[in-house]
Amino acid sequence: xxxxxxxxxxLSIFTIFSCGDSTNNNKNTLTLGIESKxxxxxxxxxxxxxxxxxxxxxxxxxxxxxxxxxxxxxxxxKSWEIKDNKTYIFHLRDNVFFxxxxxxxxxxxxxxxxxxxxxxxxxxxxxxxxxxxxEIIVIDDYTVKFVLKxxxxxxxxxxxxxxxxxxxxxxxxxxxxxxxxxxxxxxKKLPTEISLTSFDKYYDGKPxxxxxxxxxxxxxxxxxxxxxxxxxxxxxxxxxxxxVNKFKEGDLAKRYNVVESPGVTYQYLAFNMNHPxxxxxxxxxxxxxxxxxxxxxKYRLDGHAILSKxxxxxxxxxxxxxxxxxxxNPPKAIEHLNKAGFSPDxxxxxxxxxxxxxxxxxxxxxxxAQLAKIGIELKITSYEWxxxxxxxxxxxxxxxxxxxxxxxxxxxYYDLFHSNQLPPKGRNRGRYVNKEIDKLVExxxxxLSTPDRKLIYGKVQKILSNDLPYISLWHMxxxxxxxxxxxxxxxxxxxxxxxxxxxVLRKDL
Numbered sequence: 001x002x003x004x005x006x007x008x009x010x011l012s013i014f015t016i017f018s019c020g021d022s023t024n025n026n027k028n029t030l031t032l033g034i035e036s037k038x039x040x041x042x043x044x045x046x047x048x049x050x051x052x053x054x055x056x057x058x059x060x061x062x063x064x065x066x067x068x069x070x071x072x073x074x075x076x077x078k079s080w081e082i083k084d085n086k087t088y089i090f091h092l093r094d095n096v097f098f099x100x101x102x103x104x105x106x107x108x109x110x111x112x113x114x115x116x117x118x119x120x121x122x123x124x125x126x127x128x129x130x131x132x133x134x135e136i137i138v139i140d141d142y143t144v145k146f147v148l149k150x151x152x153x154x155x156x157x158x159x160x161x162x163x164x165x166x167x168x169x170x171x172x173x174x175x176x177x178x179x180x181x182x183x184x185x186x187x188k189k190l191p192t193e194i195s196l197t198s199f200d201k202y203y204d205g206k207p208x209x210x211x212x213x214x215x216x217x218x219x220x221x222x223x224x225x226x227x228x229x230x231x232x233x234x235x236x237x238x239x240x241x242x243x244v245n246k247f248k249e250g251d252l253a254k255r256y257n258v259v260e261s262p263g264v265t266y267q268y269l270a271f272n273m274n275h276p277x278x279x280x281x282x283x284x285x286x287x288x289x290x291x292x293x294x295x296x297x298k299y300r301l302d303g304h305a306i307l308s309k310x311x312x313x314x315x316x317x318x319x320x321x322x323x324x325x326x327x328x329n330p331p332k333a334i335e336h337l338n339k340a341g342f343s344p345d346x347x348x349x350x351x352x353x354x355x356x357x358x359x360x361x362x363x364x365x366x367x368x369a370q371l372a373k374i375g376i377e378l379k380i381t382s383y384e385w386x387x388x389x390x391x392x393x394x395x396x397x398x399x400x401x402x403x404x405x406x407x408x409x410x411x412x413y414y415d416l417f418h419s420n421q422l423p424p425k426g427r428n429r430g431r432y433v434n435k436e437i438d439k440l441v442e443x444x445x446x447x448l449s450t451p452d453r454k455l456i457y458g459k460v461q462k463i464l465s466n467d468l469p470y471i472s473l474w475h476m477x478x479x480x481x482x483x484x485x486x487x488x489x490x491x492x493x494x495x496x497x498x499x500x501x502x503x504v505l506r507k508d509l
Contacts, residue, residue, distance in 0.1 A: 027507055029211040030486070030500070033223055033232040037191055037216045042175050043162035044116060044123045049405060049495070054214060057497040058196060060162030060180035061203075063090060063109065070264075070316050070408050070493055072156045076104065076163060076181070076203075085151040085448055086134075092142040097201040098165045099185045106144035110136040111166035113146075113159070128158055151446040153453060154411040183207050183501035192216045208504045230255065233483040237263075237476075237495050240359075241302045247481050256481050261491040262306060263478040264313040264407050269352075269471040270392075271399045274431045277350055278398050282340040284468040286348075287399075288326035289333035290374040293473050296366055300359075304479055308472040310461045311407055311416070315493050317450070318410040320458040324465040333374045342375065349377045353397040355389075356382040364401055393423050395431060406494050410457040414441040417460075417469065432469035 038051030046055045056062060064080075067073040077090040096104040116123045117130045132155065135147040148155060163181065168174050178186045184196035184207070194214040198207040215232065217223040220240050226232050227239075227247075247256045269287070271278045278284060297305045309325045312318050342348040352367065354360050361382050368378040383391070391397055404412075415421055417437050421428040437460060444456040464470065482489050485506045490499040 026211075027505060028209050029213060030209050030503060030505060031213045031215060031231065031233045032497075032500070033215050033217055033226065033235040033238060035216075035220070035223065035238040036218060038194075041178055041186065041189065041194070043164070043180075044121060044125070047124055053495070053497045054194065055178075055180075056160070056162055057182070058184045058212070058500065059178055059182045059186055060164075061096070061104075061182050062160045062162055064156055065160060065498070066157070066408060066492075066494065066496070068490065068492055076109075080156075082448070085446075086148040088146045088148070088155065089139070090144050090146070092144070093203055094142050096181050096203045098168070098181050099179045099199055100165070100168065101201075102165060102167060104163060104165075104181050105141045106138045107141075108163055108166045109144045110138050111169070112161065112164045115164065115169065116161070125161065132158065151448060153445055153448055154409050157409045157411075184212050202501070204501070207501050212500065227256070227481060228252065230483070233486050234480060234489065234500075236480045236491075236497070237478055239479070239481060241300075241304045241479070244304060244479050244481070245302060254484075256483055259480040259482055259489060259491050260304065260477050262313065262315045262493065263476050263495065264315065264405075264493050265476040265495075266308060266311055266313070266404045266407055267305075267401075267473040267476065268308075268311075268403065269399055269401055269473065270430045271469055271471075272395055272397050272430055273433070273469055274395065275398050280340045281468060282336040283348065284471065285326070286333045286336035286340065286374065287371065287376070288468060288471045289329045289336065290371050290376065291367055291471070291473075292328040292370055294328065295370075296363060297474055300363055300366060301474070301476075304477045305474040306477065308475045309465060310472055311404065311412065311470070312410060312457070312461065313407070313475045313493070316408065316410075318454055318457045320461040322458070323461040326471070330374050337375060344375055347375055347377050349379070351379045351381055351398050353388065353391060353400045354380065354382045355385050360401060367401075392429050395423065395429070408494060410453065410460075411441075411445055413437075413457065413460050414445060417441065417464065430469045432467070434463065434467065437463055 034050050036050060038054055039048045040046045040051050041055045043055045043060055046052050061076050063075060063077045064072050065075040076092055076096060078093050079091045081089045092106060098104055113129055113133060113136055115121055116125050132148050132152045133146060134149045137145040139145055165179050168179050183199055183202045185199050187197050188195040196212040198210055200206050217226060224239060224243050244258060246252055247258050271284055273279060293307055297303060309323050310320060337348060352364055354364050364380045368380055371378050392400055415427045417428055417432050418441050419433040419438050422431055423429055440456055440460050444453055447453050447456060478491050478495050480491055486503055487506060488503045492498050
């Protein structure tokens with residue numbers, strides 16, 4: 001045997017023994033799998049879910065945060081006071097450092113929001129703050145005051161935005177370095193992998209493990225196979241629902257836990273209220289009663305969702321339990337069709353417009369078959385996202401299937417249903433107009449008392465459940481697949497990565 005042959009043999013043996021469950025060979029590295037590359041990790045411009053989760057929860061810190069019950073909890077601000085409904089005074093922690101060693105001060109907080117509002121920054125978040133913040137005053141190094149232009153009930157939610165290091169941003173090069181104050185520092189960003197390392201001076205204690213790798217795996221099947229091989233420790237809402245149950249049986253169940261909890265992602269049908277084919281409320285009610293949502297959840301979503309009656313999920317304090325639920329009821333559906341002037345001899349013909357996403361089209365076909373049973377002829381037209389979205393914004397549709405992700409603040413009702421939010425100005429794409437709703441959502445915006453807001457938005461939900469500009473379908477569950485060597489993982493209603501900093505990697509697995 002030649003020296004070269006011996007070398008190849010030894011190398012082959014080493015390769016064989018090093019290609020097992022790779023998560024177990026990286027005892028100080030947590031590997032997270034995601035389904036799409038973040039468009040940006042710069043919090044000034046990150047608007048997609050993965051970009052915001054990595055920047056907001058891992059690299060940077062925010063003044064306040066949404067807790068696991070979706071209530072506002074302290075983060076950089078250990079406490080705050082609200083005076084005269086327009087003045088908020090935040091008291092900062094005095095032990096927070098940026099990744100370059102500089103202390104985080106009240107001046108950094110002021111700079112962050114002034115920088116975001118500066119037209120030169122061109123941040124998509126500028127409009128949010130320019131519309132509500134009048135002045136930001138630094139009282140001392142650890143105290144900062146926000147003065148608003150008017151009372152804004154959703155203010156605390158709106159400022160869940162990473163605080164930037166003033167000196168670094170002003171010096172230039174921040175976009176490449178992305179120096180934050182979060183539990184992890186950014187080491188490297190590639191199209192298919194983002195490398196982070198734990199931050200020694202993180203105010204809430206350095207994470208127990210050293211390295212966090214975020215792997216971008218776009219293909220569903222490839223992501224599933226990498227989990228089977230043990231190459232990923234955690235995936236959050238990143239596996240097709242029909243693959244989830246495979247982790248509850250056999251060898252995969254021995255190595256992984258399925259962590260499932262109610263979420264806030266909302267699936268719905270939206271009507272163009274100006275279109276004569278669906279402007280009659282009896283037609284909308286016939287469709288609502290004619291769709292067997294439970295069947296879709298059971299057979300198409302493998303049970304990983306809950307029935308919905310409104311935009312606001314049942315896990316949210318502002319959810320109204322007494323709003324109307326349209327359970328599957330074909331006789332009731334036919335009754336409403338008859339009221340609208342339709343019968344077996346005079347069938348209602350409608351068009352459902354969707355994107356060309358395979359799952360969306362598959363669900364649309366189920367709805368098509370269900371509505372055929374009550375005498376509605378449904379034509380499905382699907383387009384690539386750009387064309388589809390353009391049609392929805394321009395009002396070129398009868399009704400459509402869409403979803404909202406991460407809905408936590410009831411003020412969102414203003415954006416979706418107030419009459420001054422019609423396109424192109426706003427997101428009331430169904431062209432819904434109701435003066436009573438206008439008054440209620442306007443009042444909800446300036447009412448700071450949480451119990452009073454709950455009453456207001458309870459009325460909003462009741463009116464909308466009767467008028468049906470949207471038909472509520474379901475709220476998706478959050479489904480995380482977590483390797484059993486991981487302990488301390490906790491699912492957040494929004495799918496946030498907040499618990500990753502608290503994970504401990506078991507050395508015995």
